[in-house]
Amino acid sequence: MALRNLRLVLEYDGTGYSGFQRQKGRRTIQQVLEECIEVISGEKVRVTGAGRTDAGVHALGQVVNFTTESRIAQDRWVPALNSVLPPDIRVKEACEVPLEFNARFCARSKVYRYTIDTAPVASVFTRHYAYHVPRPLDYSLMVAASRYLVGKKDFRSFCASGAGVKTFTREVKRIDWRRDGNLLHMEIEADGFLYNMVRIIVGTMIRMSNQGLPPETINDILAARDRRRAGPTAPAKGLVLVSVNY
């Protein structure tokens, strides 16, 4: 049987998982997905994910690929996988792609969104999907500060750990903020992200707002190339991988 390469688009609620990537003794998205693929195809496969989301991080459009010798038709993968996957993981699309396609290395850019709940009392409906900050935040300061992060820059100050990273240079293509009642959403697109980069950016914005720092402070933090100059890491639960562009 000929080898085929399949690409899936996944949505998941990361609340009950120790992140995307397989880890011994932990329940992860990758492990559950690979087990379900085995149930329906009888094959042990290894999936490659575009973004290795951390524990508690969600996805609206995670992309994975895997090679298979199974004869299952392209349009049967979505209903078949969803019939065995737990309800907090859904496959939204499945299609055959050239064998060269690799969900991780072929990605041109990824889009993440971070949500802050500014209500005095945290909403029960976003308790797993937003960071509760029950203080007034300076929205226009955060919007203005974000502009200093856009472009091709060294983001070492916004990286939790440099392990295995060759360069700290990433290109942030855009950062858009949106207000929806008590919720603030920050959407960020970049050609790649360093470890915890989005969560450190959000933590830095919140600290700048709390301390009333001018937006240009971002330039000093970037120039320092020192994690300690940026703000704290905002919690995982507010983060969602929105889409991956190829």
Next chain:
Amino acid sequence: MALRNLRLVLEYDGTGYSGFQRQKGRRTIQQVLEECIEVISGEKVRVTGAGRTDAGVHALGQVVNFTTESRIAQDRWVPALNSVLPPDIRVKEACEVPLEFNARFCARSKVYRYTIDTAPVASVFTRHYAYHVPRPLDYSLMVAASRYLVGKKDFRSFCASGAGVKTFTREVKRIDWRRDGNLLHMEIEADGFLYNMVRIIVGTMIRMSNQGLPPETINDILAARDRRRAGPTAPAKGLVLVSVNY
């Protein structure tokens, strides 16, 4: 100590509860709330809720009241209760009201919202908060049909059980539909609701859309005063009590 009457505004995720009202051997919102009030005040109280939401139904603005002899200051109730309540129930407001106030009998109108997820694959993020109908629905038909429900009418056809009800006449003040991506939201305000009324209205709209019935069909269903003429009862999880007006 003087008797005081306290009014609370509650938000809750009804997924893990057998509805609002106390029932032997079941975990309900009322029971958990009363136990938490006892923990902080030392008093056994009985709360009155404006709407007795069913198992799986949610609330953004449920209103309850109870009388207390406790000395706890008005502005301490919200943080004190939230420190002991489970994270799927939050108190948003607490204030002292005249002793005559009764959350149920003084309500002039209530607003409910019902959400339908029309995406081909159900979103994991609304899996507990929307009814998944993976078929195209005739939005303009449903909007047009809703208009025939507005006004003071006999809603016997839209009532699951007439037990304990003196009259089936209710005044629907408005029905507004809103589209948000794959989600359809129906918001309905009335001076009162019969048992399962909102869920039967939604089930009827969906059936009319599926069968391509004209909007005026609603008049025939109303005139029949017969539950069997209306559509099926839509699932509880799509329903949320938005607010109560006094």
